[in-house]
Amino acid sequence: RKEVEQDPGPFNVPEGATVAFNCTYSNSASQSFFWYRQDCRKEPKLLMSVYSSGNEDGRFTAQLNRASQYISLLIRDSKLSDSATYLCVVISTSGTYKYIFGTGTRLKVLA
Amino acid sequence: DVKVTQSSRYLVKRTGEKVFLECVQDMDHENMFWYRQDPGLGLRLIYFSYDVKMKEKGDIPEGYSVSREKKERFSLILESASTNQTSMYLCASSLLAGGEETQYFGPGTRLLVL
Numbered sequence: 001r002k003e004v005e006q007d008p009g010p011f012n013v014p015e016g017a018t019v020a021f022n023c024t025y026s027n028s029a030s031q032s033f034f035w036y037r038q039d040c041r042k043e044p045k046l047l048m049s050v051y052s053s054g055n056e057d058g059r060f061t062a063q064l065n066r067a068s069q070y071i072s073l074l075i076r077d078s079k080l081s082d083s084a085t086y087l088c089v090v091i092s093t094s095g096t097y098k099y100i101f102g103t104g105t106r107l108k109v110l111a
Numbered sequence: 112d113v114k115v116t117q118s119s120r121y122l123v124k125r126t127g128e129k130v131f132l133e134c135v136q137d138m139d140h141e142n143m144f145w146y147r148q149d150p151g152l153g154l155r156l157i158y159f160s161y162d163v164k165m166k167e168k169g170d171i172p173e174g175y176s177v178s179r180e181k182k183e184r185f186s187l188i189l190e191s192a193s194t195n196q197t198s199m200y201l202c203a204s205s206l207l208a209g210g211e212e213t214q215y216f217g218p219g220t221r222l223l224v225l
Contacts (some may be wrong), residue, residue, distance in 0.1 A: 008151075034213060043201055043216035044154075087153070089214075099214060101143075103153035 001026055006102035017078050021105045023088030024070045032091035033064055033071045037084045038104065044087055048091050066111050078109045114138070117202050123223045130189040132220050134202030142205045143185035144214065145177060147198040154201065160185055192224045193223035
């Protein structure tokens with residue numbers, strides 16, 4: 001089983017739709033979580049950290065469910081510019097801390 | 112803003128050549144990382160460094176080496192390039208050791224080994 005798993009998609013949604021992605025992780029000792037966004041042929045860029053209590057940044061909401069070991073990203077009122085691949089990142093500590101990247105979920109927002 | 116730069120955006124090399132990929136960050140970050148990214152496999156850690164002259168193997172270090180002589184610069188070396196090293200190489204840096212720091216990425220180097 002992969003340490004971090006994401007549905008690769010693509011998720012094709014119309015503009016204005018709400019879309020949600022999940023990311024599951026296998027190591028219960030994982031301590032920090034992030035969502036990154038990666039545009040085609042570009043580098044990943046931090047979208048938002050994920051806090052235990054959940055957090056929101058404009059149209060984006062991130063949630064953490066430690067009991068079920070997953071994080072989620074909700075995007076409201078999707079824009080064409082939201083089209084990208086969304087990577088979840090989990091930091092685990094087994095000796096040294098380790099960043100583990102999911103393979104990403106591809107989102108296409110359609111006009 | 113953190114700036115991470117990589118020496119080349121695109122490289123074409125021949126099998127057996129020695130290849131140097133350079134990465135420079137301008138924010139005095141302690142940690143630097145080299146990843147490769149392949150379709151369906153995501154980002155895989157090759158090596159990382161948490162201090163000058165220090166290096167640690169990541170998940171796929173075979174066929175690679177690294178050098179960190181100065182804090183701002185982290186080099187990835189392919190000793191003898193092979194076709195299975197054709198990939199996108201991403202350098203990243205983060206501020207401090209100890210777990211919760213986000214990583215900032217360079218623009219990537221697309222390497223094609225013929």
